[in-house]
Amino acid sequence: MWLFALPALLINICIILVPAVLTFTAAFFMWDGVGTPVWAGLANFQNMVADPVFWSALTNNFIWTAIFLTVPVCLALVMAAALLMAPKARIVVQSIIFLPRIIAVAVTGRIFQGMIFSPATGIVAWLNEHGFSISDPLADPDRSLYAVAAVDIWHWWGFLAVVFLSAMRQISVEQIEAARLDGAGFLQLFRYVLIPGIRPTLTLMLILTVIWSFQVFEFIFIVTRGGPAYGSEVLATFAYRHAFFEGDVGQAAAAACVMSLFGLCATAVYLWLQITDDAQST
Amino acid sequence: MIGDRWSRTFSLGLIGVASFSSLLPIVLAVMNALKTTVEIGSNPLALPTQLHWENFSSAWRNAQLGPSLLHSAEVAALTILMVCITATPCAYVLARQKGKFWRFITFYFMATITVPVQLYLYPLYFIFAKLGLVNSIPAVALIYTAMFSPFAIFLLRTYALAIPVALEEAAQVDGARPWQTFWYVILPMMRPGLLTVAIIVGLNAWNEFVIAVTFLQNDSNVTAIVRFYNLTGQYSTDWGEMLAAAVTIVLPVVAIFVLLQRQFIDGMTSGAVKS
Known part of the structure; x- marks a missing residue:
């Protein structure tokens, strides 16, 4: 019977576990990916700590985490509560706000570049012609990270709202009715019934947000490649650049280790929650 | 009815704004895919005066979308x-077997869900390069299998847990071997779960970017997403054609989404909603 688990396990170990262990090892070697690795001790980490780009990338990861723990979560919570109040619109609107999540990131990134942020063909251009003076946020090192975050929020928040809505729908109608009869308005209902009612789901999504925020790569790589002037660089783009454009796999591996370290605490909490939950359900 | 009049009005207003902002970039893309580049430049928000379907044919031709869609x-x-x-x-084994060892395997699969691609991407790439597996479509599919199967295992496991054990015991009493029980008893009952898995895994594979852009480098074997990414840039000039290509790549996904919304939404939110 245990043979049934073997193919899935074997593929997973070969593709994920073994290379992950090799990444930890590679962090202590000088290696360009092709030649023979040379032992380097802590040199990769020392170089990284001395590199100001590493620190700005790490800071950007923290900024990203802060943005995604607040903006999309608040939007999604309010939207889920609104959809709970409007059962007729629910099914159609749920599909509409979910739609951005299924569109490929590469496509979404390009659409925002061309149709929203572009000073020649986008909404930014249109606003400039109508009396607002806005420059291309993607060309500004101080604003590019926030512009990319806006694209990711567009892609993400509707999905989050659908998740919260499904959780809110599991709250008993009697409980909501009782609060209503006691004279609770929207805000009180939201604060004292809906939020506590979905706490397990909310906690899980916040933990996953922390994990994913330290891994963020696609949107930034596609839209700005970490630029301009490393303004939107994060650890993942920092690592990718070192591995494939600068031929310094050891440095990339060291950055990947740091990335994983920050996600690790959140991952530990995530696993603990999942395991206790799993023990109850089986 | 839930909510008083004020909160209902507020909800409807919010729903309107939210739907509008979710649809705006998509509508802009579709609308401008049917305009000439000059028209887009003069006013991106204007409706097309004439439908320029030739954007689609030239995108198909110039971007060689046909072969790349086939690769996807x-x-x-x-x-x-x-x-x-x-x-x-x-999933079936993990649903049935108890004990420390199987708990550990379950734990391992859970952990791999949160592992960043970056943690295994670099050694994997250089190993595959040595083995001559770069630019191979089956090799990319193998990596996707490792990446997406933990999700599939946990989704299918909930289906397996719902199957009564008595059913298998009855099969065993009748002399069925484990693989026969699995094939004739378990598999048919997991079919709805398999449909959801197929949809979500298919969507993820179709849209995936990091692995595809790293492991597929020849124009002769790239997926549509990589082809699109390579052809376009921040400073693209022919936006009409580019948007036509974007619409072509997204259209099959949206069509399936419209047909099978339940599976999409249930599959993608599975595991996220806790009770």
Whole structure:
């Protein structure tokens, strides 16, 4: 019977576990990916700590985490509560706000570049012609990270709202009715019934947000490649650049280790929650 | 009815704004895909005066979308096949076996869900390069199988847990071997779960970017997403054609989404909603 688990396990170990262990090892070697690795001790980490780009990338990861723990979560919570109040619109609107999540990131990134942020063909251009003076946020090192975050929020928040809505729908109608009869308005209902009612789901999504925020790569790589002037660089783009454009796999591996370290605490909490939950359900 | 009049009005207003902002970039893309580049430049918000379908034919021709869409379909189909074949029996075992060892395996699969691609991407790439597996579509599908099967295992496991054990015991009493029980008793009952898995895994494989852009480098074997990414940039000039290509790549996904919304939404939110 245990043979049934073997193919899935074997593929997973070969593709994920073994290379992950090799990444930890590679962090202590000088290696360009092709030649023979040379032992380097802590040199990769020392170089990284001395590199100001590493620190700005790490800071950007923290900024990203802060943005995604607040903006999309608040939007999604309010939207889920609104959809709970409007059962007729629910099914159609749920599909509409979910739609951005299924569109490929590469496509979404390009659409925002061309149709929203572009000073020649986008909404930014249109606003400039109508009396607002806005420059291309993607060309500004101080604003590019926030512009990319806006694209990711567009892609993400509707999905989050659908998740919260499904959780809110599991709250008993009697409980909501009782609060209503006691004279609770929207805000009180939201604060004292809906939020506590979905706490397990909310906690899980916040933990996953922390994990994913330290891994963020696609949107930034596609839209700005970490630029301009490393303004939107994060650890993942920092690592990718070192591995494939600068031929310094050891440095990339060291950055990947740091990335994983920050996600690790959140991952530990995530696993603990999942395991206790799993023990109850089986 | 839930909510008083004020909160209902507020809700409807919010729903309107939210739907509008979710649809705006998509509508802009579709609208401008039918305009000339000059028209887009003069006013991106204007409706097309004339429908320029030739953007689609020139995108198809210049971007060689045909072959790359075929590669995307190949990768997606191979990944779906491999995930279903490997994850289903694994999910069944994890649902039935108890004890420390199996708890550990469950824990391991959970952990790999949160592992960043970056943690295994670099050694994997250089190993595959040594083995001559770069630019190979089946190799990319194999990586996807490893990436997406933990999700499939946990989704299918909930289906397996719902199957009464008595059913298998009855089969065993009748002399069925484990693989026969699995094939004739368990598999048919997991079918709805397999449909959801196929849809979500197919979507992920179709849309995936990091692995595809790293492991597929020849124009002769790239997926549609990589082809699109390579052809376009921040400073693209022919936006009409580019948007036509974007619409072509997204259209099959949206069509399936419209047909099978339940599976999409249930599959993608599975595991996220806790009770």
